[in-house]
Amino acid sequence: MKEYNISKIIKWVGFILAVVVVFYFVVTFYAVNQLTDNSIASVSNRLAADADNISWTLEGVHAMMLAEVGFDTDLDKLALADEENLSIDEFAMKNRIKTMITNWSRELSFAVHYAIYFPGNGILIDDCSTNQEYDLWRSVKDEMIQMLETLEFASGWNVVSLNGEYYLLDITFNTNRYMFSYISLREVIDSIESEVYGENYYFTLIDGENNAFYNRERAADDLITVLAEDTEVVEKNLLEQKLIVKYNLTENIYLVLVMYDYNSVLNVFWMQMFFVILMLAAVILIFLILRIINNTVLRPIRLFNENVETLKNDDVYDIATHYQINELGNASKLMYNMVERIKILKINIYEKNLEQQKAQMDFLSLQIEPHFYLNCLNLIYNMAQMEQYKQIQYLLNCISKYLRYIFKNRDGLSNVREELEHVKKYLEIQKIRYGDCFEFHIDMDEKLWEFELPPLILQTFVENSIKYTINWEDDIEIRIIGKIDGEMGVMIIEDNGDGFDREILYKLDRGVDISEGKYRIGIMNAVSRLKLAFGNSAKICFYNREKGGAGIKIVFPCKKDEVN
């Protein structure tokens, strides 16, 4: 499994994030700038188009009125007519004019109203066709006629208040008639209301003296310096999100747009900023959390791991009590306790093992057949019959020493010298028993004396040799040779009997148990005891000599030296 280094990843992620954020800000700033410019341009263009449209309409209306009514010489007849006593022609003419201006008032996107007034005879022609238009006309006509008496302004469009509402009014005079064209400001502005300008905006009209005529209350605060500026975009306030744009409608009337939240892009930008900051905060928070987790969890876990690792190598466990996490601390304590208990258990098991081995040794020691003792007793009995008292004394001395050695309470191993002494005693006993039936030779390097062997090993093999070779007929020779080969001691027991049975030898070579019931236990015991005492460092080898007879070679380490 691939391993991840968290802090490295965090560093990389942080770096990439920083690059992305920087890139994001650059792009966003660029986009916001572009879009802001675009949106202002689009608003400004739209307003320019609207203003031009209105402007043209106003010019057109003025021109049309003058051309169609002002210069219509037929109408001079109406100026001379007696309103109380119209001729049918005059009546028809009046009707024609009314129909004409009524049709005009329907032609434009906002209702421009017209009226013609002949001051000479008081004939007044309106353009009304619906009840509402008559209501409106009735509300403004008297004021308009009165205005003529104190006509201050020049011909052309002006903003006037009629019956409490503002109108764009154009009064033109030609020879004998006044021509009125008037538009409710509300209508004009309604006609250019558009969602292009967003949701929070308003229009107003101002004149050359900065007087606002529409949305007066709102305009009062916003428009203070509108006229001071020459440019179309009068004010562009990013913070307040306020945009003021003005356009000329006529010589001294401006259409002004005050737009709030004009830069909806900016809102999006702020919103995004907020999200980005939120994201960064989240990333930093995650980083901090990771740090904390690293400090409080990962590192202790690593430490814990290392401790466990040393435990594996050195059998030592450091409890490392500075763990911040309770669970880990507890686990560590538990681990420590466990390790301690395991140690104790190990020692216990080891000791038990030793005890077991000892018990086995003891048991094995006791495996020595009682046959020998019975034979000895028989021998003593026979010797006593034959009154060989000297020999009996000697024999008994030997037996007692022999038995003493056997029953000697011993711990572990006995040295070769003692062992050899014991074997000599045994052989002498057997010599007494068998007489000249066999000879034995001991050739022992003295340096071997202090080597140690499991007790009675040597006797086991010698005993075995005697048991299987002595037949009262042949001259049996048993040789015991001890020497040192390097660090190892070598003990060889040879005879000149029949040698090992082939099958037995085969089995012994492969370490197969050859014991059958009580038989051949001795050899197997000796083999396992050697193994117990020296493990694999001791070797035992069974062979048949070339000249006939069996041989046993024991190679074993100098136990005594090791202890020293």
Added chain:
Amino acid sequence: MMKRKRYLTVLLIGLAVGITLTGCKEARTGSDSGVEDTEESYTVVMGYIGDKQPDEEMIEAEINKILEPELNARLDLRAFSWSGYQQELQMILSGDAQLDIVPVIISHAAGYVSNDQLIDLTDLIDQYGTNIKSLLDEDFIHCPRVGDMIYGVTTMREHISWEGIIMRADILEELGYQVEDNRCSEFTSIEQLDELFARVKEAYPDMVVLASTAGSTPLFRWEVFDILTDGFGVLMDYGQSVEVVNLYETEAFVEFANRLYEWNQKGYLAKDAATTTESLQNQVKSGAAFAYFTPQKVGAVEQDELATGYDLAMSAVMGDPFTTSYSINFMTYGIADNSGDPKKAFQVFDYMYGSSKIMNLLNWGIEDVHYQVIDDEKGAITYADGVTAETTGYLLNQGWQLPNQEIAYVWEGESSDKWEVQREYVAAAERSKAFGFSYDTSVVSLQLTALNNVKYQYFDAIGSGSVNPAEVLDEFNQALYDSGLQDVIDEKQKQLDEWLANK
């Protein structure tokens, strides 16, 4: 739109691309659960003159719920505007577009008939006109005729001519006149109005005493003769004379025209009395005018009180109600010659005369959607909750134009017994000698066109008192004769004489 685009752009650049996608999932709406009849039901297209109502389709659906099981027919309404119906109807009738039930205004009837655009209803009325026959007087059924052919069936409305004057009751009372039950019985003739008008003018110098409007001048309302379809050649004396005469040369007319001129000179009428298009009611409502001539329909005063906001009183200053063919024939419904199933169309038409549900649907819309019943006993209704005159999706309010408004609800404020009273008036009305006669205009159609042009030139000017009759009447009559007035009078007299002889 732009704004949204800008958002989108930035969002694409920015992070929250996903947000914009949420709107894309468009639920499929609408189901195909419409009931499809296995039998083919015939869709009857019925025209009416008026503005198309926004919720027309809803109304049609409701009506079809009634018509389909009853007659295996469906109704499709087709609105014709008052300003353009003449051309539109002519186009449809001479073309292939389907129109089964045709609204026929009296002046066009002869034209439709001579062009074979309408069918003879005599047999259909006989066979299927169950409701029509039970509701309409036999004479009324036989009245809308050209020659022997019945071209149309009139609607249940005031089949009388009975003009009167409606005045501001508060001013009348202020001047000491008795007003009772929306009527002022002190004035029974036009002459008596001179004094009243003088007093009103004195008390309210700025006020227009008698309102007038283009096309509805006081003269237009002066109905004391049988107009004989078009007014070019009339029967004087409320149609009791059988001599066709030129109205504009009669003594009565000259007298009334002079009176109007006199009233105008005295400032009783507005200076734009002939040209204004402001409704008479609105002139009173605005406080500018005191009175106006108007038909004395049942409920007219109540209706106008709502329209003007003033208490009003009516006086019958132009005599008693009388009935002419014009009253019956002014507006009728015929069956188009190119109708796919004239029989079915007529059955549907006749069925409507007896179905109050359909009448209510046609005139007022759907209950609790467009209107609600506020007085079950009187059958009075008003706007449904949350609905106003401005917001309602359906309010035809053209009862007179519908087959049988009498079985429909009445609007709040109208008297519930108006139809009974109206029936009494109709029954009591004196009938013109030429009642039941309608002349075949097709032989003089050219003259009529010219005459109408002349009339248009003079009628409102004279009718509003704007011109001096002494100066223009001769000129007017001369222009009429120049345009063939005598031909029309002669033709009318000839046909009338024939008709009277066969009566």
